[in-house]
Amino acid sequence: MYRVVGCRNCQALWTVEGRPETTQCPRCRTRYRLEKLRSFAETETSAAAARVRSAMLAERSDDGEFVDPEEIDIDAVGMDEVAFLSASGVDPDAVAAAEERIEGSGRSRSRKQVVLDGLEELDEPTAAELTAYAEAAGLEEGFVERALDRLRRAGEVTRTDEGYRKL
Template sequence: MYAVVGCSDCEALWVVEGRPDTTSCPRCERRHQHKKLKKFVTRETASEAKDARTRLLAKRGGYEGAARDLEGFERLGDEAMAAGMSDEEFLDASGVDTDAVEAAAERTAGDGRSLSRTEAVRTALRELEAPTDAAVREFAADHGVPAEAVDRLLGKLERTGEVTRTTDGGYRLL
């Protein structure tokens, strides 16, 4: 149960859940005993209590017509989102080619992995059945790693002893 209560000092209104022993005014921070507070409205849900508080504040401010038209915070949020431009309309209006953006997103999506250059080479060595120079280059190229960088990384991994070359020209992680 939620109640809209009011402060006797500053006349602020706020929503209180349940029946606590005391509650503080959010505006003047005065502590009140809950049982002595004026309960303007009680509702079952928090959103209903917020709507009721909004109506009371609108009525207090002389905006009674607006209070009657108010149908709920959730609905207002949905209407606000529907009233704006879609992402595609915004990009088009900004001069961005949405087809190119979509194509770039598809290219980068791949298998969902975003790998650094070193991670791409190590993953290729780990996951490929026969990690040859060409196979590792192809795997790394799918993750945006240029062939020259693959060759440098393979050489570095060989020098540090993390990978060795097999007799058939492939690689094996150590």
């Protein structure tokens, strides 16, 4: 459970997870017993609590008083990805460019995941079959041998007379 609480000194709002005995205002550092603080909202997820807090900050009256939490529709408070990134200080265009580079590279899986996928898709593959599978996915030959050795030592795969298989 998450709560949105407010400081009596500086009117800062913050979220508190669970039921700690005390909590501290992030702005003025005043420490409060949680039971003495006014709880503006209680939610099941931290994301919902963050939305309530954001809505309360956005709708704060001109005199700095808190708005009535009963007037806030938790489900209606939302923010699109571009607005969220901008508010977080991240350039949305740079994020979009990075996404395009990742999608264009064809490497949406990690190198280890390519080897594990080969073990799943191929029926007890040999090292040569796994190497061919991994090379088709863009991996270098030497990596497959090292990955198989690490996976075998970690107990994730075993080597049989026929080839390799996942445990």
